[in-house]
Amino acid sequence: MSLHHVELAISASWIIPIIPKGRILEDSALIINEGKIVDIVLQSELQQRYQANSFIELKNQALIPGLINAHGHAAMSLLRGYADDLPLMTWLEEHIWPAESRWVNESFVRDGTELAIAEMLLSGTSCFSDMYFFPETAAEVAHESGIRAQIAFPVLDFPTPWGQGPDDYIHKGLALHDHYRSHDRINIAFGPHAPYTVSDDVLRQISTLAEELQAPIQIHLHETAEEVERAVSESGQRPSKRLAELGLLSPLAQCVHMTQVDESDLRVLKSSGAHVVHCPDSNLKLASGLCPVKDLLREGINVALGTDGAASNNDLSMLNEIKQAALLAKFQTMDASSLNAHDSLYMATMAGAKALGIDKQCGSLEVGKAADICAIDLSELTAQPVYNPASQIIYSQNQVSHLWVNGQHLVNQGKLSRINQESLIKRASAWRDKIRHA
Structure with missing residues (x-):
């Protein structure tokens, strides 16, 4: 034979x-x-x-x-430990956003993204989703490294280091989508930051464009109780209902965090076919709340896992995230059989692939x-x-x-095959010294 x-x-x-x-x-x-x-x-x-x-x-x-990290801000690895032990809005408004305004540029994103990719590869992640400024640079670094990636270009109502406003962000993002249209490892997604930073007209435009292109949408949603309470106070609507009415929630949507979920939110998520990305470590560290994973799974809602950025997590290990998700589910339900080992591993692999719309390519070890x-x-x-x-x-x-x-060997016997680790550590240390001594 x-x-x-x-x-x-x-x-x-x-x-x-x-x-x-x-x-x-x-x-x-x-x-x-x-x-x-x-x-x-x-x-x-x-x-x-x-x-x-x-x-x-x-x-x-x-x-x-390979593990799938369904949400993060890769370049923020350069802000790891920069402003620890603070609640979300204090952390963002008084520390992270001012630092980003001063320091974020293409060089920052290149070095920070490479640092994040190196860490993710060494801890078993083969695919990650990123939402950050200068997505062209992040996509280029992902291409060079050999990792699989979803690059969600950010959209906000106000200027940032990457652009002047929604029209500028969307114009640049669509050009990026066209550039990577046929890439076998890199997909481009829309990344409206959050309901409180993007207006209705812009969200409608994103919904229409995403449907036309069949491109994913990733958005921070129901991250804290304060976010939901403020939205209800100002508009009379929970953010999930508002997004559903704007057409943003569909099987293309990836709802990140979802720590505040009531029965109406469950109905909205289930009927829309939207996915949830659970980030347990980041939510615990920022005291944002806990995603009700078992309730979501009971309703047939797909739940993936993400680390969030290293600035709000401090590590990008999906193995750590899987363990945290399993333990939290047991504690929340007071049931030790909740989210067993196979179910939690599924969340970090196949569920992530489904959320990113690449489950026909990866997420399981199957022929083809x-x-x-x-x-x-x-x-x-x-x-x-x-x-x-x-x-x-x-x-x-x-x-x-x-x-x-x-099939490309990116980690061999615990060592990176394509990335110079020593050079990367030196560059990260140089950024720390520059930011700390400013």
Whole structure:
């Protein structure tokens, strides 16, 4: 029997494909060719069926889909720890916005985005969503790094370092969308900042354009009780209802945070088909509130996970975010069976892919999908003994050993393949010194 020639075969003690949910394959191998998964076989069958140009054997390691960070502000990694221990609006209005006004430029975004991507790759993230100024620069850095990305260009009613107002932002954003229209790893989305920073006419325009282009929309929504209370006081409407009436909520919409959710919000989200992006660490640190994940899931609403920016989280590890989400769900419901290991891992993979509209490309280890693969080392002392690798990944501290995106080896034995880590640390330190001593 002739052997099939392929580019890469990766065998591991465990493979958690995500689809079907709850399945764990033991002593199996992924077969990869031209950047896609072409087969999943038992290790005992591998040499009988395939001849691979490269073969990687990962004993006592688990393969999972690359993690999907569905919301963040990558360049804000340069403001990590800059204004800690403050409530959201004080943090934003008195510290972050003034710092951004003074320091944010293309160079800041390039260095900050590269720093964030390096951290995300090393912690198992193969795809991230970004909403920040100078999205052209962020997209370029993502392209160069090899990571998969959704770049949401910001839209606000007022000037920022990137533009003069809504018309300017949308004009630049549409040009960016055209530039990356056929890119295999980078998608462009609309990023209206929040209901309290974008007016009705602009939101209607975004809704129309997004529907025409079938482009995603990501927006901060119901982030704090104060936001919702102020909206009701001023307009008589909860922000979710206002956005629904403006046509902004649809299966293209990604609603970030949603810490304040009542029954009317659940009905709006369910009927619209909009997605929710849960950012547990950031919401806890800013004391913004808790997203009612179990209520959302009960209604069939898709819930993805995001880290938010490093300025309001301090780390961009999706493994940390998954654990936090699982523990919070248990605490909120006072039910230890809430959001089990497989469900929380699903949120960080397949649910993220669905929210970003790329679930046909990635989010699970299935034949025909992109080879976005994360290998987690379960051989360390802190992982012993391994009864259930899924639980071990979620609840223990583990090391990401390898990461592939589109079959490209971006993390090899815990080391970045394309990014110069020493240079990056020096540049980040230079920004700290400049900002601190200003």
